[in-house]
Amino acid sequence: MIKHKDHFHGSDLEEIEKCFGIKKEKIISFSANVNPLGISTRLRTALAGQLDAITRYPDREYTKLRQCISAYTGAHTENIIMGNGSTELISLFIQVARPKKAMILGPTYSEYERDINLGGGSCMYYPLKEQQDFQTDVDDLCRKLHDGLDLLVLCNPNNPTSTAITNTQMRRILDTCLQYGIFVMVDETYVEFAPNESQITSVKLTDHYTNLIILRGTSKFFAAPGLRLGYAITGNPDLIAKINLRKDPWTINSLAEIAGQIMFQDQGYIQETKDLISTERERIFQILTDWDTVKVYPPQGNFMLMRVLKEGIDAPVLFRHCIQKGLMIRDCSTFPFLDPRYVRFCIMLPAQNDMLIDTLKECMYGKNIDH
Numbered sequence: 001m002i003k004h005k006d007h008f009h010g011s012d013l014e015e016i017e018k019c020f021g022i023k024k025e026k027i028i029s030f031s032a033n034v035n036p037l038g039i040s041t042r043l044r045t046a047l048a049g050q051l052d053a054i055t056r057y058p059d060r061e062y063t064k065l066r067q068c069i070s071a072y073t074g075a076h077t078e079n080i081i082m083g084n085g086s087t088e089l090i091s092l093f094i095q096v097a098r099p100k101k102a103m104i105l106g107p108t109y110s111e112y113e114r115d116i117n118l119g120g121g122s123c124m125y126y127p128l129k130e131q132q133d134f135q136t137d138v139d140d141l142c143r144k145l146h147d148g149l150d151l152l153v154l155c156n157p158n159n160p161t162s163t164a165i166t167n168t169q170m171r172r173i174l175d176t177c178l179q180y181g182i183f184v185m186v187d188e189t190y191v192e193f194a195p196n197e198s199q200i201t202s203v204k205l206t207d208h209y210t211n212l213i214i215l216r217g218t219s220k221f222f223a224a225p226g227l228r229l230g231y232a233i234t235g236n237p238d239l240i241a242k243i244n245l246r247k248d249p250w251t252i253n254s255l256a257e258i259a260g261q262i263m264f265q266d267q268g269y270i271q272e273t274k275d276l277i278s279t280e281r282e283r284i285f286q287i288l289t290d291w292d293t294v295k296v297y298p299p300q301g302n303f304m305l306m307r308v309l310k311e312g313i314d315a316p317v318l319f320r321h322c323i324q325k326g327l328m329i330r331d332c333s334t335f336p337f338l339d340p341r342y343v344r345f346c347i348m349l350p351a352q353n354d355m356l357i358d359t360l361k362e363c364m365y366g367k368n369i370d371h
């Protein structure tokens with residue numbers, strides 16, 4: 001058997017190609033959490049006709065783009081900061097805020113801890129509990145906040161649990177944080193996939209709270225991780241000024257600048273995505289809920305977390321079995337608080353989702369699985 005590291009990031013297709021000898025074009029990635037529709041025809045056509053844009057510098061202020069995001073999100077244009085994916089904005093914010101002691105709700109995306117540590121700060125995790133289906137116990141969380149902390153990090157909906165906090169709950173958290181002088185960073189990378197987006201997003205709260213920054217991007221919902229187009233929203237003018245002072249100019253290239261203006265107005269595509277993800281998420285969740293060999297947690301994002309209950313099967317076994325069929329899922333054992341029984345996979349096209357379900361079923365109910 002080929003030796004390989006057990007854990008691959010959702011975008012490690014080159015690594016997979018090397019380890020398993022499967023051409024990366026043949027792999028269906030259930031681990032990258034990217035909208036399976038790909039980019040819209042409207043975007044493809046419009047962008048192809050705009051290639052000459054790279055002969056010009058983009059608008060240093062990205063005014064038109066920020067106006068489009070304002071119309072799309074309901075945030076004030078002046079409260080929007082553009083970034084090279086939400087990744088650039090996470091690190092810019094951490095470099096500016098320089099948190100000494102942060103609390104992170106986990107298990108979650110690992111970049112927050114990495115950036116905080118790189119900035120010389122330390123992190124402690126508030127563990128989401130399996131017994132509560134990884135839902136946040138807001139009362140308990142608020143009791144754990146104190147003035148020794150200067151930053152709270154939340155991913156909403158959270159990767160990998162796919163759980164979410166409502167904006168009513170977020171108000172409580174923000175009020176408590178204000179009391180203790182804690183800033184709150186909310187990563188809303190997956191919020192547009194949530195069935196009740198308006199109750200989950202905290203964008204409106206940026207009008208009322210100055211201790212809040214929201215990060216968003218186009219990599220997942222708009223299926224454009226290679227475009228590197230993200231944005232942050234905050235109602236704190238001092239923070240905006242400090243980030244802008246630190247930020248390199250033109251980190252969004254002129255093609256991404258044009259693409260953004262098309263994407264955020266592409267109503268047909270936005271609705272089609274929401275409908276596809278909602279229908280398929282519900283369908284797949286129902287199928288897996290009926291199995292006695294796995295447990296799935298009610299998902300709010302375009303992906304779900306699953307725990308294997310069947311003896312003798314774990315995430316590495318499932319991963320290997322799926323990848324041999326060209327289906328790449330995420331082994332979640334490297335996430336804090338999760339163990340080798342957890343996997344995550346995203347919602348793809350109906351026929352692809354059926355292939356994954358059939359493959360998982362072979363592992364859970366079939367025989368002769370290669371361990």
Ligand SMILES: Cc1ncc(COP(=O)(O)O)c(C=O)c1O
Pocket residue numbers: 084085086087088109155159187189216217218219225229230
């Ligand atoms: C929660 C979360 N935030 C941010 C990112 C990175 O997003 P971007 O491509 O916008 O930098 C990811 C990518 O997997 C993610 O899962």
